[in-house]
Amino acid sequence: MSVKAKAARESYTINTEYVLPNDTNHIGNLFGGKLMQWMDITSSVAAHRHCKRVVVTASVNNVSFQHPVKQGSIVTLEAKVSRAFSTSMEVFVDVWVEDLVTGERKKCNEAIFIFVAVDQNGSPLPVPELIPETDDEKLRFAGALRRRQLSLVLAGRMKPKEATELMSLFVD
Numbered sequence: 001m002s003v004k005a006k007a008a009r010e011s012y013t014i015n016t017e018y019v020l021p022n023d024t025n026h027i028g029n030l031f032g033g034k035l036m037q038w039m040d041i042t043s044s045v046a047a048h049r050h051c052k053r054v055v056v057t058a059s060v061n062n063v064s065f066q067h068p069v070k071q072g073s074i075v076t077l078e079a080k081v082s083r084a085f086s087t088s089m090e091v092f093v094d095v096w097v098e099d100l101v102t103g104e105r106k107k108c109n110e111a112i113f114i115f116v117a118v119d120q121n122g123s124p125l126p127v128p129e130l131i132p133e134t135d136d137e138k139l140r141f142a143g144a145l146r147r148r149q150l151s152l153v154l155a156g157r158m159k160p161k162e163a164t165e166l167m168s169l170f171v172d
């Protein structure tokens with residue numbers, strides 16, 4: 001299996017869904033857990049496209065539900081790997097809701113997922129490096145190390161004093 005570096009665009013994944021009655025809460029808005037499921041699936045396909053391995057969700061970070069999404073809406077999820085580390089990958093998923101009359105799209109949610117490539121025993125495997133090309137891809141790539149350290153500190157996997165990227169935010 002080649003671990004040749006890959007462009008971010010090669011992992012681009014898009015998924016469009018109708019918000020059906022079974023997807024909503026008591027007041028007719030898309031249920032957060034349903035959206036999380038769609039985000040997890042869409043972003044795991046992006047991670048798989050990057051590494052061509054089975055991937056498992058290691059962490060879900062920065063989930064924000066900015067606007068309620070009404071039953072009957074058309075929702076589009078776009079996911080792309082923003083950075084690859086040794087065996088883990090950060091994936092951004094952006095969620096858009098489409099005006100049913102004008103077709104205009106409005107960003108309603110986003111989340112950041114961490115996936116790990118694994119073998120059939122669940123042991124982590126190396127993944128290809130990621131090459132960011134566009135300005136947005138470069139911005140997300142640059143911030144990924146800081147977000148990784150925050151995620152690892154919060155998960156108790158890294159000591160705060162080892163989180164050099166985080167410390168540089170607070171110390172001159």
Ligand SMILES: CC(C)(COP(=O)(O)OP(=O)(O)OC[C@H]1O[C@@H](n2cnc3c(N)ncnc32)[C@H](O)[C@@H]1OP(=O)(O)O)[C@@H](O)C(=O)NCCC(=O)NCCS
Nearest residue numbers: 056057058059085086087088114116122124148151152155
């Ligand atoms: C994710 C998993 C494979 C990691 O296995 P592990 O034995 O802890 O392996 P490691 O410690 O080597 O970690 C593997 C990678 O995951 C990263 N990672 C693990 N937890 C992380 C977290 N909370 N945030 C960010 N990265 C994380 C590590 O930094 C490492 O990345 P790197 O190799 O790119 O440096 C393992 O914890 C697992 O199988 N978890 C369950 C996954 C699952 O079932 N998901 C579905 C949820 S129901």
